[in-house]
Amino acid sequence: MLSDFGGFPPGTPQAVCRPTSLYELQAAMADCAARRRQMRTRCFAHSMNGMAVPRSDETLIDLTGVRHIVWNGRGAITVGAGLAVWDLDQYVRRFGWKLPVVNDGGAAASSVGGLIAAGGIGEGCMLHGGFWESVASLVLVTAAGEVRTVTRDNPVFPWLFGSFGALGVVYEAVIDLVPASSARPRRVVDTPALPEQARTVWPPHLWLTLFVTGSQLEDAIACLHDLASANPGVWRPRSAYEYFVLHRRFNPPLVFEAGRDFIAVGVWGDRSGEDADLSGYLAMEAGFQALVEARGWRRYFQSELIRDRRPLDRYVGSDTADAFHALKAAWDPAGLLNAFMAPA
Numbered sequence: 001m002l003s004d005f006g007g008f009p010p011g012t013p014q015a016v017c018r019p020t021s022l023y024e025l026q027a028a029m030a031d032c033a034a035r036r037r038q039m040r041t042r043c044f045a046h047s048m049n050g051m052a053v054p055r056s057d058e059t060l061i062d063l064t065g066v067r068h069i070v071w072n073g074r075g076a077i078t079v080g081a082g083l084a085v086w087d088l089d090q091y092v093r094r095f096g097w098k099l100p101v102v103n104d105g106g107a108a109a110s111s112v113g114g115l116i117a118a119g120g121i122g123e124g125c126m127l128h129g130g131f132w133e134s135v136a137s138l139v140l141v142t143a144a145g146e147v148r149t150v151t152r153d154n155p156v157f158p159w160l161f162g163s164f165g166a167l168g169v170v171y172e173a174v175i176d177l178v179p180a181s182s183a184r185p186r187r188v189v190d191t192p193a194l195p196e197q198a199r200t201v202w203p204p205h206l207w208l209t210l211f212v213t214g215s216q217l218e219d220a221i222a223c224l225h226d227l228a229s230a231n232p233g234v235w236r237p238r239s240a241y242e243y244f245v246l247h248r249r250f251n252p253p254l255v256f257e258a259g260r261d262f263i264a265v266g267v268w269g270d271r272s273g274e275d276a277d278l279s280g281y282l283a284m285e286a287g288f289q290a291l292v293e294a295r296g297w298r299r300y301f302q303s304e305l306i307r308d309r310r311p312l313d314r315y316v317g318s319d320t321a322d323a324f325h326a327l328k329a330a331w332d333p334a335g336l337l338n339a340f341m342a343p344a
Ligand SMILES: Cc1cc2nc3c(=O)[nH]c(=O)nc-3n(C[C@H](O)[C@H](O)[C@H](O)COP(=O)(O)OP(=O)(O)OC[C@H]3O[C@@H](n4cnc5c(N)ncnc54)[C@H](O)[C@@H]3O)c2cc1C
Pocket: 004, 005, 040, 041, 042, 043, 044, 045, 046, 047, 048, 051, 052, 063, 081, 082, 102, 103, 104, 105, 109, 110, 111, 112, 113, 114, 115, 117, 118, 119, 120, 121, 122, 164, 165, 166, 168, 169, 170, 171, 202, 205, 302, 303, 338
């Protein structure tokens, strides 16, 4: 039985595929496509909305075995989707480089594929933009088992970030590195599989994050403060956070509107024994969603503990949801990948 970081009701898949090569991934997905079998992609299950939890009629595609690193020259590397972003950053630092954006918290959390599926923000966004800005191209396998390379100049590219793997399974990504210091960086040594590190056991964090513009920030902070104050006991609170997310080339439409910087501002805490069944938290989350819709703001729904299955337009607006669903219909006409991102 498999759950996720948010303790979503666990499930057992009908079959499990743990590819270590593109060939194995493609063959498994082509087989599922031929049988019209639903697929569930999963890496470290750090998500909290059930999107990585397999159902009994699904084949689980477990990416944790895809762990290669290949130096491309000129400060770019091709990396397997199953590598922890944090571990990858630690590795390239040995050669004088760093990833522009990694997850926060000082330890391994999301995989490369998982961070793409969420969108990807962290402290480095202030200087480098979102994780999406440092990804130059992706190799993914579609629901039909076709391999596609999608580069950052492809109109589909921005839609892959924040899409929960609903358009395809990411096998590898090309990431642009930046020098870690003023010392001259060296070539990163290739490896067919970076050894897996011991997985960090994280406290049971919960968070709610708004994405707003600079002019909306004061109001957003006040609303978050009111929300947290009105819901004591739902978590053991931690200090609120703010990140500036620099716009460089694009914003993923499923994350934020085009063409501008934004700010991620949120409140968080750790699950509390007083709210063991999450009823208090889930009521607060519903209030948070009502706030988001009333103000016309965006939230980082991809990374939050959500149990309601809401239609996508309630998170991203109807124009963006319609455009995404048209893309989903074109890339996955049989609806085999993450059916939760299909129209409700
Ligand atoms: C302790 C902790 C810290 C976090 N810190 C941050 C942070 O600093 N910044 C941030 O932006 N987010 C953060 N998150 C949220 C996290 O990035 C997302 O939940 C992310 O999706 C988890 O990655 P994962 O590898 O565990 O993916 P999973 O939970 O296994 O999967 C999540 C989604 O991604 C899909 N998916 C996974 N791999 C692939 C793939 N290769 N191809 C296609 N789809 C795929 C799954 O189908 C599922 O829909 C954090 C989460 C936790 C629990």
